[in-house]
Amino acid sequence: MEENKEEKSRIKIILKWLKDNLFYNPLSSFITILIIYGIINILIPSYQWLFVDSLLNGDAEACRKVEGACLAFLKEKTRYILLGMYPQDEHWRPVLNVFIYLALLVFSRDRSRWGKKLLGLWFFFGVFSFFLMRGGIFGLEFVETDKWSGLPLTLMLATVAITVSYPLGILLALGRRSKMGVVRLLSIGYIELIRGVPLISILFMSSVMFPLFLPKGIVINKLLRAQVAIIMFISAYMAEVIRGGLQAIPNGQYEASDSLGLNYFQKMRLVILPQALKIVIPPTVNTSISMFKDTSLVMIIALQDMMYTAKGAMSDPHWLGFSVEAYIFMAVLYFCFCFSLGKYSRRLEKELDTGLA
Amino acid sequence: MKIVLNLETVNMEQDLINSKTLRIAAIVGSFVCSSAFSGTIDDIKKKGYIQCGVSGQVPGFSSPDSKGVMKGLDADTCRAVAAAVLGDSKKVKFTQLSAQQRFTALQSGEIDILARNTTHTLSRDTALGLNFAPITFYDGQGFMVRKKDGIKSGKELDGAAVCVQQGTTTERNISDYFRKNGMKMKAVIFESRDETLKAYLSKRCDVYTTDASGLASERTKLKDPQNHVILPERISKEPLGPAVRHGDDQWFDAVKFTIYALFAAEEMGITAANIDSDAIQKSTDPNVQKLIGNTVGNGKSLGLTLKEGKKEVSNEKWAYNAIKQVGNYAEIYERNVGPNTPLRLDRGLNALYTNGGLMYAPPIK
Structure with missing residues (x-):
């Protein structure tokens, strides 16, 4: 009852x-x-x-007969999509790199670990991973940047672009609000010029036009050209994001720090920027996420990021016609990275909540 | 994303090349670079490999296999040149290039040879500063129809609905063809290749048209490829061949005659497998003896040398190495696009002239 x-x-x-x-x-x-x-x-x-209805084992012939997904295609091609043209015997190098990278990311999640040491660690990792990928020392086989491809390349392009453009963006934002006319004009000019053109055209300039202007015999690495182009592009956007934060800081803060007798750099470093950068975490992450996805545009200048290797996998004459599988696989990969980035930003926001805003 | 993907489609390439900026860039480039690159062969020998520009995304011509090895007719052409010039078909590095980059890459010296299924045209040969080696594949726009419709020729297509991709030269070619033959057609136009194929499959049209090599690779995507046929007509000219820069005739000759040697080998019945056999090595045909280098002279005329010990000796085995390591033209064709590959392309125009095709090598002597 x-x-x-x-x-x-x-x-x-x-x-x-x-x-x-x-x-x-x-x-x-x-x-x-x-x-x-x-x-x-x-x-x-x-x-x-x-x-x-999917098929996990079998060849393309068998795959075309089934109604569902051709998982056999992914099984066959995942390695190529993720690591691309990097020599097969040396695949442990990019794999190790990605794992250390992810481990470092997880390690850096905790804010209590932030500090000069961690920055040093990241810097060390940057140098280490560059030489691990490139080889040519410690008995590692030399692998030219042409062969760097797939996931490691995407991660590298995005990470380097975001990390380098952030300080550049701060400088540009400060420059744009500077009282020195030349600095202000240069900053405004740079930001507006870069924002006024699409990323594709900057990439084209770097890869198609730029080599023609160089003196004969000088070839600047294709990857480096693209990386610089991406950094140039994203720092203009970062600058505007950060400028938004600077403008949100009430005048009282500026005046208070002036009255404390702080000079310009002290004022910015100790009072204004710590507050401003906190406010703009959401748009910063927003820009970072869209940048991460935009790296796939390097495909049109034939840098072999994940999207490019996926297309390469699709054009193997023995495995034609499984583009849906490949694109969905790409979507899942991109989603995982972008989603975790967004999730982490929300956590940071909560932890750093200043009550200001 | 869609726009970016479409950039890669074969036909739009031509429109893009025609765009003014690129042309200006190319002209600037050819001024900067002309005559700057005479000793290509010396450069190649110094660095020890040939830098070969390919697409990497065209099935049967250049696309990586699951292990990341470049496969295809274009890739093998580069391998043959490497075997001829350096004695080792493995001494080639591939640079994957987009349609827009390819000419700059050649002009700026980033690559030594461009084998990226590039159509030979007058403007490319002149304004873009390219020298085209012999055509390795005669492509052209063709038709694919369902086998059970019983159509044997393009002339029987009166009143057909034709699936075609939007804004490409393909669209213009097809309407020209129908008008010229006094036939009516209904064009069903789509934005991307995949959509076009899907429409053809769902029977929204009777005919699917694009370049024959494209038709072949689209056909492999079908569940029942054997029920679709590619008609013999080619309604446009797309002669595809490797190109090198203006201004280095010796390198151009080496590339040119490597390809001719592949044709000649097929004509003489020399294959990778039988080149060492007595039938070939002891052949009484003076042309065979010349080609495989038992009668010396060709290597010297081409100015090709190889290191033997410390001395540079003239490389008389250039054609032998190319044939031995890569195979003759027929072998390369069969391996990459022929009837026994997924692409199942008949030789057609690409047969030897003795078999009704266009492949013809001048005497190699």
């Missing part, structure tokens, strides 16, 4: 929740049903496609 009653009341609670949240009035009931219908129509076929 008692149990029955409890059960009944539980059912009642559930029904009430349903009514309040999903079937409050005819319109909300209608929308609920529509959404349920939509979910069923998307989820079940996707499940069917990915798990039931």
